[in-house]
Amino acid sequence: MATESMSLLGLEKTSLRQQALAALRRAITTGEIAPGTHLVETELSETLQISRGTLREAMRQLQQEGLISAGPRGRLSVRHLDAKEICDIFSVRAALESLAARELCALEDRAQVIKELRRALEEMERASKDGLEERIEADLNFHRTLCGLTGNETLLHSWGSLEGNIRMSIMFAGFERAAQNMSVKRHGEIVDAIETGDAAKASEAITEHMDGAAKVLVG
Amino acid sequence: MATESMSLLGLEKTSLRQQALAALRRAITTGEIAPGTHLVETELSETLQISRGTLREAMRQLQQEGLISAGPRGRLSVRHLDAKEICDIFSVRAALESLAARELCALEDRAQVIKELRRALEEMERASKDGLEERIEADLNFHRTLCGLTGNETLLHSWGSLEGNIRMSIMFAGFERAAQNMSVKRHGEIVDAIETGDAAKASEAITEHMDGAAKVLVG
DNA sequence: AACATGGCAACTGTCAACAGTCTTGCTTCC
DNA sequence: GGAAGCAAGACTGTTGACAGTTGCCATGTT
16 A cells, blocks of 8 residues: 555566556546547557557556447547446446445444544645645545445455546546535545444435535536 | 347457456356466466467456456465455445446336346246356346446446456355355345335345345355 | 575566558559 | 459557566585
């Protein structure tokens, strides 16, 4: 998790595949590569200065994450999202995070969990004064933490494979709109609901939050 | 979807990668390859008669599906599931299928949906007289159909990336136990609940079904 | 006998090249 | 003038080989 805080000998030896993966994911979710663009292996490998084989592995993963889709004859292109798909994505997201909230309510030592969540909130607060990039990151980090604290690895994994789509949704709707969904106060309500330990209440807080967010995004 | 039912010109030209993917998935989910086994690229590529590069692509996808996990220095091994993880998987599964049931209840033309579901039920009925393999397939097909009929591609995709884990759970718990969860009658109750159009009722039918299934599996 | 050391084998990361297929644009023939 | 055929180009599918790293075993040393 905390790979960035290695004080001693920070040998960040990450494979080319992972670097390519991160670079492509970023480029796609920021709109640097327009949706619908055909991703030609030979071109990309030339641009990224890596071999096609290595690139292909990264592309497969991106494909699995739903950021790029396969056309006829293995042609890969950046996925295009419409309003309905954004709604669909947020429906699934709501279902997952709602489960997370319910599981957290069932925990005995909720105190520690609440502490972690409030810490994530503080980070959002700090980021609200910074750029858009940081705000998005802090927001996603909050929700990822929500899933991670359950200790349900499968839940975290499923949420993770949705993260790319969420980022695309944000990019697609425009960053101004998306910023409306990152109010610290509205996220605080979720934490409050979880703190009460009332699973139904917490679940509803999440679904409400997501419904609202989706509505804002599709305008 | 129905790639197997192409009556005219069955040019099943599937790439080696996909063949390897299917073969490995099957081998892992049937226990042919024991959990914890180290998957050595050179060995496997030799066995499957394909090159390492091609194999690696398939392995990445399997990794994303959670069937194999990465150890230190990129060593891949077949994932090992314990009771808690099975419960976790079924929790997430319940959340997804519960969403599917609710979305189906919100549809106007439920009649068509119900018809498709009943068809899947009939298939389960037929399979109940066949071998275990067929019963598992029919059962999973029912649940996949449930998700697919919503028209929510993201939901279907998320469920699909869980399918491998579900199969592993079945294998892990033993096929005898798993067979108890494939009662046609209990699945019929789900369809009935959806037919009423009561979202809360349908949702509860799913969660109950899944809770019971998980309990049986972890025994 | 316990420990350090040097070399060997195994395995993954990465790459460049070959082969097959689909597209495309031009040419040629009716 | 239009359609069939042909050839060149563009990509993807697949492969074998090379390089770097890690773990292990044998060997020598105190």
